[in-house]
Amino acid sequence: MIPTKLIPRTAEASEPPLLIKSLLAQSLKYEPQREIVYRDLFRMNYVEFNQRVRQLANVLAELDVKAGDTVAVLDWDSHRYLECFFGVTSVGAILHTVNVRLSPAQILYTMNHAEDKIVLIHEDFLPILAAIKDQLTTVEKFIILSDKVYGSQTDLSDIPNYFSGEYEALLKGAPSDYDFPDFDENTWATTFYTTGTTGNPKGVYFSHRQLFMHTMGLLAYIIGYEAMPFKGTTDVYMPITPMFHVHAWGFPFLATMMSAKQVYPGRYEPELLLKLLIKEGVTLSHCVPTILNMLVSNPAAQKFRENLSRWKVLIGGSALTKGLAQTATDLGIRVMAGYGMSETAPVMAVAYLNEQEKELSKEEQIELSTRAGRISPFIEMRLMDDEGNFVPHDGHSLGEIVARGPWLTQGYYNDPERGAELWKGGWLHTGDVASITPDYWVMIADRTKDVIKTGGEWVSSLDMENMLSQVEGVAESAVVGLPDARWGERPHALIVQKPGYNLTAEGIKSKLQAQVDCGELHKWYVPDHILFVSEIPKTSVGKIDKKRIRSEMKEQILAS
């Protein structure tokens, strides 16, 4: 930062901080008649929504929630959750969006670590709560979230008596006006936990300013540049990435600011998702590839081609394959990949096709749409090698993605060591290895811990696995780097054969060598050893467990 001349300020002059309440304020200005829908159970317009957010603020005050206190929510995607996005944060409290997919032990860890004071919990998660309740160290009060109150069945007698009340009943008893105060824009607004393969879950956190700016980034990219054309004026939004997962990628903030019609589907059930999509006219969503695959494979999908042809879906979480993109495109769905992570609030890149690229063939367009994306507005991204040098953006050189931007977590809560690692050298280290083209396209190649560093070159284990998969008779493969005295590391492969084949290491190597000879492959890509196995070690979520392969199978591989 160089010294400059700052603007002088008259004593009484003011410049408002960038707060979430300012996004909320827009929702009343232009199209307050638009609706927010919860499953087939509840609907309201933005005037009612604004009143309910203020009722919630009054309920929190009544329960003695103060600025700086943490309020945890365990819920499926709901209008209540949206009310918490705005109400909890706008009173100056911190919203902990609890990942309900973690194990009870991990949930317990995160709730104690985040120092949750009040917990809003959906009745579906009462069994989890029962298991951990007595070990919660900071929680003082509980509010139950029940869907029964929207239906005819309203018997809540089975709710344990340690609850302070039921959400709707509490809201009903509270005044609908509340003057949200001004406070520092760097006020802590949200927190949630991300799990790695080792260690305890890590708490990331975001300020009001960061979430405001993330909304501006989405506004510029999704609406301004039409990366994923979303018109507040006509589009209808439904999240299919959980709200506890990086604020449903920040879209609820944008949709609310735009007073767009929003549909919250509760627990994800394929049939209901499709039904809501059709009935409420949903045109914009985001989800992981698995969910998209589940939806497009549903027999009902073909029946609803007309509705699906208005649907735009941003895909993230893991790579969008060309096959899935093609299937979706054939149904008329517009799909685009995006890239980000919990630490980055999350959006850092979205596939945006520019004027020239829109003239390309459908096939080439699909290839672009499945890339990790083009760097988002206001995000600065670089590739870095092991020594902290920048790697050129030439479309093929590999480096770790490092980033700067207005919405990146500034550390991990109460974990200075891993926070310092994340921000080593003043750049946020993503742990992803990629190349970047001169025109800002990002192509993920690997994770830093899996990329193979051989003779000064970085070799993507994923690329090599793709290459091996194309060899006839290979059912599955895994490539890992193992230490090598001369080259630092060398690639080694595990291969599962298809039934009826009798592949040999020499045979595969000679096929790869042929590719080397005609210049399609660098010679250092050819694995030193190829080990045939009946099964490739996987993690609990089905990913190849390269860490285990490297440690447990090292001897076996080297002997092959």
Add this chain to the structure above:
Amino acid sequence: MIPTKLIPRTAEASEPPLLIKSLLAQSLKYEPQREIVYRDLFRMNYVEFNQRVRQLANVLAELDVKAGDTVAVLDWDSHRYLECFFGVTSVGAILHTVNVRLSPAQILYTMNHAEDKIVLIHEDFLPILAAIKDQLTTVEKFIILSDKVYGSQTDLSDIPNYFSGEYEALLKGAPSDYDFPDFDENTWATTFYTTGTTGNPKGVYFSHRQLFMHTMGLLAYIIGYEAMPFKGTTDVYMPITPMFHVHAWGFPFLATMMSAKQVYPGRYEPELLLKLLIKEGVTLSHCVPTILNMLVSNPAAQKFRENLSRWKVLIGGSALTKGLAQTATDLGIRVMAGYGMSETAPVMAVAYLNEQEKELSKEEQIELSTRAGRISPFIEMRLMDDEGNFVPHDGHSLGEIVARGPWLTQGYYNDPERGAELWKGGWLHTGDVASITPDYWVMIADRTKDVIKTGGEWVSSLDMENMLSQVEGVAESAVVGLPDARWGERPHALIVQKPGYNLTAEGIKSKLQAQVDCGELHKWYVPDHILFVSEIPKTSVGKIDKKRIRSEMKEQILAS
């Protein structure tokens, strides 16, 4: 501001300041092949533009411009000016956009007051410079801006020898890379002067953060909500409000961030404006009503209906009349009024028709489009009475417009007294009297100094003049408030009769009384005195000089 818990920051973590350079960075990411055009003389794409902005930064460094120094520009609307918007500010210097329409004495005053160090000046303004040059107290160096270098005529021998060089030649000699530094987002970026009826011009000023946020406000409103639908992807922008006038309403920042095609027309010449509009396919502009009137009255306009039907124009500066809006609409032009002032960077309201209003008759839509506008995103607006109480937003109660928002000048430079007046009570006082509807429409009624305060009610002098104009035989009228022992103030009228009429005060009063009797008019609106005059006193710019009427004609009026 209440105390809250701020986000903790890891030592090396960073969050970039909101700087103008960050808007510039977007122009390279997505559509860098788009063009910036200057008259029929010069064109370049965004890659070249970015290089030129950096060449300018190197030229400034060469001329010893440091962070905090002020660089003045006197130019018509040009690509050079746009380069200064980004280049001057991004090195940490302050851009003084000199109002070339002021008198030489006023220009001199503003340049000395702003402490200009370097001056970039178009050859057209050399006569002004000659007149004031010797009295400039802080200027060290001059750069000449000449259009000759883009044509065949490149003889610059008549340029006085105290110039450090010609803009294009200096750029050509400078490196095209420059690493714009990070600095405090509250760094002073721009300054310019606004003139009132009394006193010296007042210097307003804006920080990087304020101009960044103004761009976000326009992005949300103009592009997001489609108040004045502007698609970076297809629209072509041409300013017809000077760049020295409140940064051409901030649109050049938005257009650049969107890498939209931009057309800069130099000095405004109706024929060339129309020619550029057609030839370059301009679809978005902004101007004052006078300019729009000049363009739609041009005989060539009818010939270009097809092109004009793609043109959208934001109107500000003074009220858009229904007549002009109708004429423009008949030509297929989409016109919308906006509201703002120099002190507010400027946009605070734009006419935005929501879903229901778009269903109204064409006539009703035109009525809405000519209102001052609907309150902009992120702007908070209230109506205030003399005691500092808020007036309800009921669509008829009058009060002074006061505002808060992320892009309002925080005072007047070196003028603490008038700055404190501007910000009295923590709200920026606009000096405009208006009513606001519950759905955020702003309707300007008067200036605070002209509104008549009678018996606790505010009466709009403009409304009354409109009413009197509708009386048969009235050619022109002026209504002012004069002190009254019982009511505080009472309205009094001056009337110019049309030839051949013989109106009387009693006759007019009885006509107004008839309106009172049938409930069309409040009884306190009827003027106490009506004085017939041959001419109504006007200011130099043709506005009714109510100040002079109140002071000089008081006795005469009261005797009538």
